[in-house]
Amino acid sequence: MLSVKRNGLVFGVMVVGIALLLWAGWHNLRERRLAMQRAQENHVVLVPEKAGVALATDPQSPEAEASQMRGKVAPPFTLVTLDGKKVSLSDYKGHPVLVNFWATWCGPCKVEMPWFEEFNKQYAAQGLVILGLADDVDAGKDAIAKVATKTGVTYPILLTDGKVQKAYGGTEGMDYLPMSFYVDRNGVVVEETAGLGSKDQIEAHIKKAIASGAQPTSGGQ
């Protein structure tokens, strides 16, 4: 009699255990289905970026601005030097050209200008031309000349006309300085930097511009 009761108890425990296992399995399956459903709702397709397209969504971000001109033909310009001589980008057709925008109030600009001067001499034999475009013409020629002298710059310093800033920096002009554009022998911008670069990086970009013979792509002038 006692044995029958015990068997009944064991049977009952087994039934409850199996029921618990089944419920746990069903609950687990339900949770997984709900999780899958939530994952589907939040599904995002990641599309690889195309070359030459800014990765940042904000078109005014430094990242976006630093890649807007890359791969495009450098916009032409004709500007005057501090002593009134006209200089055009097209004067240097066939040369690699570094177009550097700077201002008298820009500390980082004045740090890299002596480096540019050094590279100007170092890579002159490879045809390198450096043009310094003063973004703050309202500071006056004297102030601009003073900075050029203080930084030891002998390459041409050109006075911007308001149009060239828009051609290179967009409708708002240059949002920040320094901005540099490394143009190859074909007139294509092969590298663009926003803010101060290290001396090594600048030299690498210069070498790239010297070595590059890439064909222009559409989008520039």
Added chain:
Amino acid sequence: MLLRLAVAGVLLSLPGGQSLSAQIGSLDAPTPKPKSFVLYAAEQQTVTAGKRSVLELHFRVVDGFHVNSHTPKSELLIPTQMNLQPTAGVKAEALEYPAGTSYSFSFDPAEKLDVYSGAFTVKLAVVAEAGTHTVDGTLRYQACDHAACYPPKSLPVQVIFMAK
């Protein structure tokens, strides 16, 4: 105290967090750029009518940036400067700017600058007739971050106070 936050510059949302300093080719990428580098918090103040009183204009430079102080160490640098419009019933006297703090770029430690960063207060002494007054003005400044500098900007400012 009634605090009227008149934030004249609205921060632009920061870009999506991509680390592209290599693409930029800079020492470090310039800090993502807000629309205004200096914010103004206008606090309604009360002064004694007919007596010389000092109003406080509270500004804050956005984190990651600095602006030249009112007395930068080079004539080529653009000082932070308040310009106020004449206002009926208010005689604006002297503007008092805080002292700047010493700053140098990491890439040029020898060059010492005098800058404002974080919060700074400009004091304006006035003698005003009884009533509520609004003095319009602008704060002209030029900001930089650790690797780049930004063109000079003008921040509209309204100094609102009551004289009684």
